[in-house]
Amino acid sequence: MRTFLSERDQRSISEAIATQESRTQAEMVTVVADASDSYRYIPVLWASIISMFVPGLLYISGLWTDFSTLYTIQVMLFLALAFAFRQGALKFRLIPKRVLRERAARMARQQFFEQRLHHTEKRLGVLLFVSVAERYVEILADSGASDQIKDQQWQHIVAEFSLQVAKDRVVDGFIGAIEQCGDLLAAVAPQKETPVNALPNKLVILDSDDSSYVI
DSSP states (O other): OOOSSOHHHHHHHHHHHHHHHTTBSOEEEEEEESOSOOOTHHHHHHHHHHHHTHHHHHHHHTOOOOHHHHHHHHHHHHHHHHHHHTSHHHHHHSSOHHHHHHHHHHHHHHHHHHTTGGGSGGGOEEEEEEETTTTEEEEEEOHHHHTTSOHHHHHHHHHHHHHHHHTTOHHHHHHHHHHHHHHHHHHHSBOOSSOOOOSOOSOEEEOOOOTTOOO
16 A cells, blocks of 8 residues: 555554543544455456447447457457556546445444454444545544444534545545544543553555555
């Protein structure tokens, strides 16, 4: 992944988490992904669909040629389109929004468990997740936090966080959300003793392993 966050940016996020965790027993983990899926099948799918219509279009237009030439045209068109559709900006315009949201939501839940937020003491783990390509933001809280904080309060933070991500201000979005989550968590689970940092404060950066997509 060609990270779009500098070391300074990452340090700022880590420091924001440390500050807020000193106020609450909750544990916060931040995760950012360039994309929640490589979507490698998308260019091939669209190139195949378009190439399939070539014979019919040539026939209707009166440009029907011999089968050998037609086959060559189809193959060359398929390869050209498959390559063109692999380019990040174009590829993500070809994917239905529902699919983008589903992939990102699945990745968020996967990260909640992979980062062991379900094993925190008193079930106070909170994940702040961003998938940049999909412009997707989600905050997932374990039962110790979600049972005491209303959904509308989480949704308000997500809404503001999403606006920042849409403006490519990912770091500001993270820090603002961390501070707001800290306020909510400190109110319901204040820190009463020396903080125990059970989970790392460092921003987790995920790579979609797709070199054709660059932030």
